[in-house]
Amino acid sequence: MDIFVTGASGYIGSALTRTLIARGHRVRGLARSAAAEAVVRGHGAEPIRAALTDTDVLARAAAVGDAVVHTAATETADRADVDRAAVTAMLDAGVGAFITTTGAPRARSSRTPVTEDDTAPVDGPLAWLAEAEARVLDSGSLGAVVRPPMVYGDGGGPVSRLVAQAAADGVARYIDDGQNRWSTVHVRDLALAYALLLESEAAGVFHVSDGHESMVELMTAVAAKAGVPVVGWTLEEALAAHGWGARFLAADAVLDASRISALGWAPAIGLGIPSDLLSTV
The missing domain is CATH 3.90.25 (UDP-galactose 4-epimerase; domain 1)
Incomplete structure (x- = not known):
């Protein structure tokens, strides 16, 4: 597969990029600086020089491949707005499969494992995660959401x-x-989960936990x-x-990780x- 990865020089994105290349896929990775370009190239991927706010570049990169995995995020107060614009641009480009990354707070707070359908409303700075998930799942593309816990x-x-x-x-x-x-979850086990979702063309929400x-x-x-x-x-x-x-x-x-385990994933x-x-x- 030809896969465009946002955040390819970051923590999760780096592990994912290396995993995908090791499994025989071609990866193009978003890189917002010369240093990030060097990291992406070092993983064996092709850097795409742009920031998450460069929606035209994101759309073009998404349109020419088989799938997008979105792991990038800004650390600024407008994080939700930046994510909305970036994801919308990539989805509107007509991508085949799209995986986005949210987090454990979307699940109901519990000391026993909860499934992906057992959610609770989120508020405060994380309230935007619910909209971010729905945007991908309701897009008409082959959409999936990964909710990492403590990585x-x-x-x-x-x-x-x-x-x-x-x-x-x-x-x-x-x-x-x-x-x-x-x-x-260990970051390399998390990366393997993304790869399995792409290769199995799975859709929906997935918890990943060891x-x-x-x-x-x-x-x-x-x-x-x-x-x-x-x-x-x-x-x-x-x-x-x-x-x-x-x-x-x-x-x-x-988090209950039975759904991803059913695809063959194990830490x-x-x-x-x-x-x-x-x-x-």
């Missing part, structure tokens, strides 16, 4: 950022009793990696320090964060 491994991603934050703060903190639970951990287990592993102590603090203290992101970390996000690398953190983050 780790290969020196990047949210768990790596938690380690860096703990090192900077001199302490790793969980919220309240730390018994809320999160699903996890297990789940309590937040106190996760932060204990983060503390060990950062070489700092681990302690608890209240949600009010966490909100005062980190804003809405603290509420995100205080929630439960345990090949990830062992769960506490047992795997020291060697993969």
